[in-house]
Amino acid sequence: MAENDEAQFAAKLAQLREGYIQRIRDELEQMNTLEKQARSRIRSGAGAPEAVLGEMRVIAHRLAGSAGTFGFSAMGGRARVLENQLDQVLSQPGDPGALWTEVRKSLSAVHEELRRDMAGAPPKTPLAEPARAVDTQRVARVAVVEDDPHVGEELLLTLEHFGFDVSLYTKPEAAQKAILTRPPDAIILDQHFDNTAQTGTGWIDSLGESLSPRPPLIFISSELDFDTLYQVAEVGGRGYYRKPVDIPQMVTRLEKLLPFRDQQAFRVLIVDDDQPLAEHFQLLLKGQGMAAETLSDPQQLLESLHRFRPDLVLMDLYMPGYSGVTLARLVRLQEEWRTLPIVYLSAETDLDRQLEAMDIGAEDFLTKPISDAHFVASVKVRARRARELNDLLRQDSMTGLLKHALIKEEMGHERMRARREKTPLSVVMLDIDHFKTVNDRYGHGTGDLVICALANLLRQRLRRTDRIGRYGGEEFMAVMPNCDPRQAWEVIDQVRQHFQAIPFASDQGEFFVTLSAGICATTLVAEEDKGDALLGGADQALYQAKSEGRNQVRLAEQGGTSPAA
């Protein structure tokens, strides 16, 4: 969404919220009346009136399902508890007894939460801080603040080749206005401005709270001394590069710093027999944009794992008839889930017992009761770590792209999907030209940088739905769903053009590298052919590109005719 759309969206949402508040006030009023009616019937010995209870339940259900959307998550959570209690009352005919006291408590808790929300702070999520919608095609915006126009231009051009949206500012004052109006995703800034006594760190510091949260900062400088490094660390700098800047290396760092690069929601499974509590936890996590599921019956655990595929499991230590420790062990018996992190939720404060439980292989403990903020933060940290570990297993460590076996697997999946949806699928093989010479002449460290640069370029230039893998040493593979060979050729040829323009630094001066690529698509092979035909076709086309002089992209031939570009 563009910025003013976003503002408009927020304004409309706020308006809807006003209407909603009026509505819940009316509904809660009605709920009070219904509760009084029900209570007097119960007192008179006539039993709980089903129709009245049913009405109450409908209101509670509606609140539970809607309040969170308008930013009243806590109230929604209370309403859900109330709904469950009313369910229970409805399922047992006769005098609900003490259960009715619980219902009344919950009802007043709903009122209380609404009062709290209205009296104090603006709603937490999602209205005050709209969680940014995940934009899968989003181009990262980078601001460069550099007073030397030559250095600035070079940064601008090269970063643009990598596909970033770059704004260059040669004066800190100009940068300040632009950056505060529309904060970029990252800032690269010079530490020493030549014509003033001002430093990059000093300037960032002077912005203070007006730039909050601070985007990732990368500093560049001709100096490399301890004091400067200390200042950079002090303002929270995330990178520091000495001039002349090795831009491909900096891009590798930049990629890791961009927050929206890993936007798949964390998935958390909560196994707890205390359903209201589990649902409260679930709401909290969902409020943070995570996907959370609750499970109260451990018998369903394996099925749940297979269907939901969580990044992390939160497991109650004691459940009726089951021990969390044994369940963790059971999970670990499955090869597939051997590395799945499990965190115990428990009231267990005995350190020895905790250690004993952790011996089984669960990661660690969260001790109940736990504050909402603490809970959310703890889960987030653990889920992120789990995701990173899993990525390590799936991804090539140097480039962060999928490993050989996994990219082939992805091709298989996409091939099946393309067939089902009757959409075209293109497969690309890319190879860096004369890579051995790069390694021999400039050393393996520099060779690695060239590989990372191409990986970053592909990540930036291809669509999010495309799959990219490192096929071998300097060989890459891309799987492009819903993309015919002509479109694929356009995209990959763009990559080729940008790649040849990226300057690489070495002790023997700057040098440039090119690539060749071959493309095959489902429209170019027979329907019944397997994925191997696609791969073979792409390989053939790559071979042709190489043998015809390199630095080019070729399409596979279709049944002997040559539609090659």
Added chain:
Amino acid sequence: MSLERVLYVEDDKSIQAVAQLALETVGNLKLCICSSGEEALQRAVDFAPQLILLDVMMPGMDGPETLRRMRNEPALASIPAVFMTARTQQSEVQAYLELGAVDVIPKPFDPMQLADRVKSIWAVQ
């Protein structure tokens, strides 16, 4: 082919308004909004949606019943349907899936993420 046309069935006007904002403004989707299962059955064939979003609990014809009837209508039988519900216990979700829904979106939903969620559900169909 990307997702463009969504039939959305929800009786709660507040939720309807937020979802409309989320799906139209954020998601750029074309919506046909119905306030009851009956209305949905009347309008669905003409609108020819690519995806159907159904609230579960509605007065009159509820979501599951609406879906069951849609499945008997040849023009609608194979359109993927998604339930939106505040009741997301596993047994319930399982029951919805057995009715032929392809996924369940839990309520409350985050308006900023609803369109993405819907699109990603559609993408894997």
